[in-house]
Amino acid sequence: MSLILPLLPLLAVAGGAIVVLLLDAFWRRPSKNHLAFATLAFLAAAAAAAVRLWDAGAEAFDGALRLDRPALLFTLILILAASFTVLLAMRWMAQQNAAFGEFYGLLLLSLSGLLIMVSTRDLLVVFLGLEVFSVSAYALTGLKRNDERSEEAAAKYFLIGSFAAAFMVFGLAMLFGAAGSFDIGILLGSGNAAGLPAFTLVGLGLVITGLAFKIALVPFHMWQPDVYQGAPTPVSGYFVVAPKTAGFLVLLRLVLPIGRGSSGGDAIHYFLYAVAALTMLVGNLGALRQKNLKRMFAYSSIAHAGYVLIAVLALDARGLAFYLASYLFLGIGAFAALAAMSRPDREFGELDDFAGIGFRYPWIGSIFSIVLLAMAGFPPLSGFLAKFYVFSAAVRAGLTPLVFIGVLTSLISVAYYLRVIGTMYMREPEQPVDIDVENPAVLLVLFLCLYGILQLGVFPGNILQVIRQAMAGLF
Amino acid sequence: MIPAGHFFIVAVVLFALGVIAFFVKKDLIMQFMSVEVMLNAANLAFLALAPRAQAAEAQAVVLFVITVAAAEAAVGLAIILVVFRRRKAVRTEDLRGLKG
Numbered sequence: 001m002s003l004i005l006p007l008l009p010l011l012a013v014a015g016g017a018i019v020v021l022l023l024d025a026f027w028r029r030p031s032k033n034h035l036a037f038a039t040l041a042f043l044a045a046a047a048a049a050a051v052r053l054w055d056a057g058a059e060a061f062d063g064a065l066r067l068d069r070p071a072l073l074f075t076l077i078l079i080l081a082a083s084f085t086v087l088l089a090m091r092w093m094a095q096q097n098a099a100f101g102e103f104y105g106l107l108l109l110s111l112s113g114l115l116i117m118v119s120t121r122d123l124l125v126v127f128l129g130l131e132v133f134s135v136s137a138y139a140l141t142g143l144k145r146n147d148e149r150s151e152e153a154a155a156k157y158f159l160i161g162s163f164a165a166a167f168m169v170f171g172l173a174m175l176f177g178a179a180g181s182f183d184i185g186i187l188l189g190s191g192n193a194a195g196l197p198a199f200t201l202v203g204l205g206l207v208i209t210g211l212a213f214k215i216a217l218v219p220f221h222m223w224q225p226d227v228y229q230g231a232p233t234p235v236s237g238y239f240v241v242a243p244k245t246a247g248f249l250v251l252l253r254l255v256l257p258i259g260r261g262s263s264g265g266d267a268i269h270y271f272l273y274a275v276a277a278l279t280m281l282v283g284n285l286g287a288l289r290q291k292n293l294k295r296m297f298a299y300s301s302i303a304h305a306g307y308v309l310i311a312v313l314a315l316d317a318r319g320l321a322f323y324l325a326s327y328l329f330l331g332i333g334a335f336a337a338l339a340a341m342s343r344p345d346r347e348f349g350e351l352d353d354f355a356g357i358g359f360r361y362p363w364i365g366s367i368f369s370i371v372l373l374a375m376a377g378f379p380p381l382s383g384f385l386a387k388f389y390v391f392s393a394a395v396r397a398g399l400t401p402l403v404f405i406g407v408l409t410s411l412i413s414v415a416y417y418l419r420v421i422g423t424m425y426m427r428e429p430e431q432p433v434d435i436d437v438e439n440p441a442v443l444l445v446l447f448l449c450l451y452g453i454l455q456l457g458v459f460p461g462n463i464l465q466v467i468r469q470a471m472a473g474l475f
Numbered sequence: 476m477i478p479a480g481h482f483f484i485v486a487v488v489l490f491a492l493g494v495i496a497f498f499v500k501k502d503l504i505m506q507f508m509s510v511e512v513m514l515n516a517a518n519l520a521f522l523a524l525a526p527r528a529q530a531a532e533a534q535a536v537v538l539f540v541i542t543v544a545a546a547e548a549a550v551g552l553a554i555i556l557v558v559f560r561r562r563k564a565v566r567t568e569d570l571r572g573l574k575g
Contacts, residue, residue, distance in 0.1 A: 124536060131543045135550050142554050148561055152570045154554045159506055162547050163497055166513035169540055170490055173517050176533060177483075177524025226573040 006058030006067050008049035009075055010115050016042025017108035024101025032099045036090045039104040043083050046115075050075045057473075064122050071119035073321060073470035074249050077328055078118070081241045082111045084332045084448070087441040088234035088339045095344045095436065098144045098232055106143075107238070110136035114246040123175065123207065124182040126250055127168055130214060133243060134161045140238075141231040153230025160223040164213030171206025174199055188257040196264030204268065208254065215247035217309065218278040221302050225286070228298035233347065236294055237335025240301040244308070245324045252312050252320055256474065272313055277405050279306030284409040287416050294349050296416060297334050300375060303413060304330075307390055310402050316393035317471035318464070323390055325463065326382035326456045330375050333449030336442055337368035343436040351423055353433050358424035360432065367446045369421045374453045376417040377410050382456035482523035489516035503555050503565040507548075514544045 004011070020038050027034070050072050058067045067075075085107060093099045113132030120126055138161060142154030172182070178199040179187045187200065196204070209220065216224040228236040255272070258265045283303025290296035304327055311320035341348040341357075341364075348354075358365030374381035387410065391403045456463060493513035500506050518537045525533035555565055562569050 124539065128539065128543065131547070135546050138550050138554060142557060145557070149572050151554065151557045151561065152572050155503060155558050155570060156573075158547075158551045158554050159503065159510070162507070162510045162551065163513070165543070165547070166490075166493065166510055166517060169514060169517035170486075170520055172536075173486075173520035173524055173533075176521065176530075176536070177527050180528035180530040229573050 003060065006053065006060040006065065009046040009053070009067070009079075010065075010112060010119075012042050012046035012049060013079075013108050013115060014112040016046075017105045017112065020108060021102065021105035024105070031094065032101055032104075033090055035101050035104045036086050039086050039108060040083060042108065043079050043086070043111075047076060047079045050079070064125050065116070065119055066121060067119050069470040069473035070249060070317070070321075073467065074118040074245060074324075075115055077245055077325055078111060078114050078242055081238060081245070081328055081332060082107060084336070084445050085234050085238040087445045088237060088332075088336055089232070090441050091436075091439050092234055092339050092342060092442070093143075093232065095342055096144060096232065096347065097146055097345065100143060103140070103143055106136045106140050110140060111242070114242055117246045118249050121184045121253060122182045123172055123184060123187070127165075127172060129246075130168070130211075131165060133246075134165065134214070137161070137239070137243070140235045141227060143235065144232045147230075149230040150232065151230075153227045156223050156230075157227040160213065164210045164220070166210075167206050167213070168210030171203045171208075171210060174203030175207065176203075178203060184253055185257060188254070196258070196262065198264075201264045201267060204254070204258075205271070208251070208268070208271075211247055211251060211254075212275065215244045215251075215305060216302055217275050217305055218282040218302065219275075221279070221282070224302060225290075225295045225298040228301075229292060229294045229349075233294065233335055233339045233342070233349075236298075237332050237339070240297065240331040240335065241328050244301070244305055245328070248305075248308050248312065248320060248324060251309075252315075252317060253474070255312055256315060256317075269313065272309060273399075273402065276306050276309040276313060276402055279303070279309060280405055280409040281306075284412045284416075288412065290416075291351050292349050293338055293351060293354070293420065294335075296351075296420075297331075297338075300413065300416075301331060303409065304375075306409075307387060307406055310394045310399065310406060311390045313402070314390070314394040314397035314399055316390065316397070317474050318467050319386075319389040319393045321467045321471050322456075322460070322464065323386040325467070326374075326386040326453070329449040329452030329456070330371055330383060333367070333371040333446065333453065334375070336445040336449060337364055337371065340364050340439060340442045340446070341433070341435050343434060348433050348435065351420065352430070354420060354423045355427040355429035356424070356432060358421075361435065361437065363443065364446065365424050367450050369424065370450060370453060372417040372421055374457065376414045380457050382453045382460075385457055385460055479523050479526045483520055486516045486520035486523055489513075489519065501567050503558065503567065506567070507551055507555065511544065511548070514540060 110133045113129045116129030138158040141157050142151050144150035213220040287296050287299035374383035377383045377387045394403045493509045496509035521533045
């Protein structure tokens with residue numbers, strides 16, 4: 001029992017993936033909705049197991065898998081993201097002739113990879129989890145088989161993803177050669193006083209580069225807009241939220257033990273400093289000139305990654321967790337609105353398609369507007385508080401220039417977010433788009449995201465308490 | 476006996492060649508193969524550095540990496556095949572549909 005218990009969240013997800021795949025093969029039905037419900041049941045079981053482990057925490061495989069509280073908190077965020085994705089996909093996939101049972105199996109498999117990533121301090125296990133996620137993610141991207149953009153996105157994602165993976169393995173080899181261990185504590189803890197040895201530093205740089213590719217930090221972001229535009233819309237929503245959430249916890253765990261003051265620690269610090277500034281600038285300036293909303297949100301997610309990177313640099317674990325929790329509802333909410341903008345065999349993602357939507361479909365229009373305002377950081381919505389916490393922690397940590405860039409780029413971002421709202425409410429459509437309004441699951445996701453945005457923005461107390469309790473486990 | 480450090484130099488050179496090939500080649504299969512070269516260079520680096528770290532785990536890690544590479548190859552070749560079916564070629568310049 002003591003071996004099974006810590007593995008329960010992971011077993012529910014990975015085992016669920018196999019069960020769902022088998023269900024698809026042996027229990028054929030015209031609609032794939034039974035698979036969606038089975039997936040949701042497994043996700044609920046995993047979440048229940050994670051909540052049950054909250055007080056005690058747990059370890060498995062000699063500490064290679066460690067479910068401490070930060071891990072459990074991020075597990076819950078990731079499970080929520082996957083559940084939203086299932087709800088978004090149920091009808092959308094059938095409409096777009098992409099109703100493959102494999103979708104649910106692959107989604108669960110990719111989630112299991114991310115869960116492995118967050119619940120370990122062993123870099124080899126991080127790599128294995130990342131690859132479990134990536135391999136399923138390539139297939140998820142290419143799932144819309146009647147669309148050539150989907151396969152193009154899958155090919156690009158696969159090439160860049162495996163390229164990044166090779167960097168990471170080489171970095172791991174150098175780190176291992178320096179310290180004889182993959183444990184982050186042993187790897188980086190030993191060199192604090194004398195500074196990191198050059199070998200470790202190069203290895204760490206390669207590992208961080210590999211990770212930066214996967215979470216799309218500038219200058220390793222070029223693939224992301226293409227992939228998010230080409231992937232099926234619900235999958236894109238999952239991609240903007242889940243891998244970044246997991247990747248940033250890993251990045252924080254890597255950066256935390258490196259002390260400042262030594263030459264090696266400073267090198268890593270200034271490298272990330274430059275990356276954060278570039279990420280915010282390129283993300284926001286890139287989003288400004290997009291006409292396709294999926295692409296625009298891809299750039300906007302790059303920009304948000306820049307803000308989260310400020311939290312990593314300020315070693316502000318709570319701000320990071322709060323930002324990612326709030327971005328869960330923002331990212332999924334935005335792509336839920338995009339998923340709602342579809343009808344059988346047709347998808348509407350261009351900015352012009354949104355003209356007049358605000359009055360024709362008031363619920364979608366109003367919730368989408370609130371999501372956009374929250375992304376731009378208007379009070380009293382969650383995006384404002386998230387930025388506020390990160391920026392204030394950064395000022396305390398002496399990162400004022402970065403905060404300056406952050407505030408400036410936030411102002412730029414208001415332009416492209418408001419442009420979408422303006423299109424929805426103030427422009428007459430040239431030819432009005434007809435969308436399929438009978439999609440209760442997507443509306444449910446939209447309302448849950450609205451709830452999340454308001455709850456985190458107006459009454460963040462309870463969540464902050466949980467985050468404080470959880471992230472204390474990192475130090 | 477050849478010192479382990481020399482193997483590491485070979486690994487670095489191989490890795491660099493893989494990176495260069497990835498950017499120079501204009502064919503999905505060739506790019507994929509250059510990634511495989513990079514992964515195997517990393518494997519060689521693991522083995523070359525194992526004596527320095529004095530830990531036998533390095534050899535086991537190589538098996539993990541080979542497994543990961545195999546899984547990636549399975550999915551990756553399937554994707555490249557899908558691209559080939561529609562376009563009858565796997566050149567990178569054919570993948571220009573997504574822009575903005």
